[in-house]
Amino acid sequence: MGILRFLTSGESHGRGLITVVEGLPAGLSVPIERLEKELERRRRGYGRGARMKIEKDHLTIWGGIWNGKTTGAPCGLTIENSEWEEWRSSMDPQSCDPKAVKEKSVYCPRPGHADLPGGLKYGHENMRPVLERASARATAAWTVAGTLARLLIESLGIEVRSAVTSVGGVTVKVPSEEEEWHVASNSPLGCVFQTDEERLKERIREAMSEGDSLGGAFVVSVKGLPPGVGSYVEWDRRLDGRIAQAMMAIPGIKGVEVGEGGRLADLPGSQVHDGIFMDEKGRIKRETNRAGGIEGGMTNGEEVLVRAFMKPIPTLTRPLPSIRLDLMEASFAHRERSDVCAVPAARIVAEAMLSWVIAEAIMEQFGGDILEEVQERFSSYVSRVGRRDDEKA
Numbered sequence: 136m137g138i139l140r141f142l143t144s145g146e147s148h149g150r151g152l153i154t155v156v157e158g159l160p161a162g163l164s165v166p167i168e169r170l171e172k173e174l175e176r177r178r179r180g181y182g183r184g185a186r187m188k189i190e191k192d193h194l195t196i197w198g199g200i201w202n203g204k205t206t207g208a209p210c211g212l213t214i215e216n217s218e219w220e221e222w223r224s225s226m227d228p229q230s231c232d233p234k235a236v237k238e239k240s241v242y243c244p245r246p247g248h249a250d251l252p253g254g255l256k257y258g259h260e261n262m263r264p265v266l267e268r269a270s271a272r273a274t275a276a277w278t279v280a281g282t283l284a285r286l287l288i289e290s291l292g293i294e295v296r297s298a299v300t301s302v303g304g305v306t307v308k309v310p311s312e313e314e315e316w317h318v319a320s321n322s323p324l325g326c327v328f329q330t331d332e333e334r335l336k337e338r339i340r341e342a343m344s345e346g347d348s349l350g351g352a353f354v355v356s357v358k359g360l361p362p363g364v365g366s367y368v369e370w371d372r373r374l375d376g377r378i379a380q381a382m383m384a385i386p387g388i389k390g391v392e393v394g395e396g397g398r399l400a401d402l403p404g405s406q407v408h409d410g411i412f413m414d415e416k417g418r419i420k421r422e423t424n425r426a427g428g429i430e431g432g433m434t435n436g437e438e439v440l441v442r443a444f445m446k447p448i449p450t451l452t453r454p455l456p457s458i459r460l461d462l463m464e465a466s467f468a469h470r471e472r473s474d475v476c477a478v479p480a481a482r483i484v485a486e487a488m489l490s491w492v493i494a495e496a497i498m499e500q501f502g503g504d505i506l507e508e509v510q511e512r513f514s515s516y517v518s519r520v521g522r523r524d525d526e527k528a
């Protein structure tokens with residue numbers, strides 16, 4: 136268990152979501168507009184369903200932040216679900232209307248979602264309570280926690296960004312220049328070029344018209360980390376392992392790679408490992424960054440590059456075969472309002488989760504109760520081991 140921790144509560148169509156973050160140092164500026172901006176980025180993206188047009192993600196801070204800064208106490212925040220009044224009769228925590236519960240019941244599990252294993256595990260023949268909590272709605276609460284972590288690491292000069300690399304088999308160019316990353320970060324689909332956006336939109340429209348759904352892939356980058364964040368000394372302190380866990384936790388993510396990842400398996404070592412040399416000023420440099428900024432469970436000072444692969448959305452408007460659990464007879468999977476593709480949204484959740492893991496590792500290594508203490512310890516470490524970005528300045 137790290138020094139930083141967060142828990143969330145809430146259902147997709149309940150009153151709302153709760154996030155509690157504990158372990159942030161006192162004195163960190165938390166502009167609520169920044170949290171709202173990240174929630175807005177997560178809502179966007181072509182292929183999202185009707186819910187995201189209705190949802191406002193109304194955010195309230197309940198504790199731990201005073202006059203725009205953290206106090207050291209746990210930060211408690213809520214996000215109201217905009218449609219609560221419409222769902223109240225079937226989702227009230229104390230007393231629901233039986234007719235409304237029946238109308239919203241789910242008896243035919245969707246292949247690919249949590250419905251069937253969750254229903255069997257918790258004994259829900261009507262799987263409504265399973266999908267309410269298994270829903271990626273919870274990732275709005277994760278985004279709040281991850282954005283608080285991001286504010287902390289940004290105060291240390293660390294930047295996180297992401298870009299979509301494919302949707303439904305259509306691949307797009309990965310940013311190489313600073314300016315390209317900027318464009319991708321601000322684009323609703325996560326692409327650098329408008330033409331690529333149009334190609335992705337076309338692919339999503341095609342899937343939509345066929346009653347189908349799509350997955351895809353994205354890359355997340357972290358810049359500004361010195362070498363040696365994370366550790367090789369125990370299995371659970373290895374940074375790549377912790378990153379993979381956080382990425383895989385995002386609903387629908389089925390694979391994670393660091394750097395060139397799986398492609399390295401087919402090449403000889405001479406074409407894989409990033410040569411070490413000294414520049415004219417005697418500074419340690421790497422020729423390439425195939426390792427994606429991590430060696431031996433630690434950052435190596437290069438840009439951290441993580442790729443994640445998302446399976447297609449399980450709810451299809453042309454549903455797959457399933458069974459009716461209450462009658463035990465053949466049927467088709469439950470259909471309800473759904474996204475067709477959520478890859479551009481998932482990459483924003485991934486930015487937040489990657490920020491979380493980096494902040495956790497940093498707090499373990501340089502932690503303190505006051506932001507200035509953390510900053511001092513971090514910068515004294517950076518002055519010992521160096522940081523690529525500082526060397527460039």
Ligand SMILES: Cc1cc2nc3c(=O)[nH]c(=O)nc-3n(C[C@H](O)[C@H](O)[C@H](O)COP(=O)(O)O)c2cc1C
Nearest residue numbers: 247248271386387388448449450473474477480481
């Ligand atoms: C941002 C986001 C939005 C999603 N929207 C939907 C959706 O509208 N409908 C759906 O069936 N699945 C949606 N999913 C995917 C499911 O939540 C996911 O496939 C399911 O939880 C099972 O995934 P797992 O097997 O990886 O746990 C979404 C995922 C993310 C990250």
Ligand SMILES: C=C(O[C@@H]1CC(C(=O)O)=C[C@@H](OP(=O)(O)O)[C@H]1O)C(=O)O
Nearest residue numbers: 184186269270271272275471472473474
């Ligand atoms: C609510 C969000 O995503 C939801 C994730 C989701 C799922 O099954 O994972 C199903 C859909 O929920 P609904 O049935 O209410 O439209 C998505 O909209 C969100 O991202 O905020």
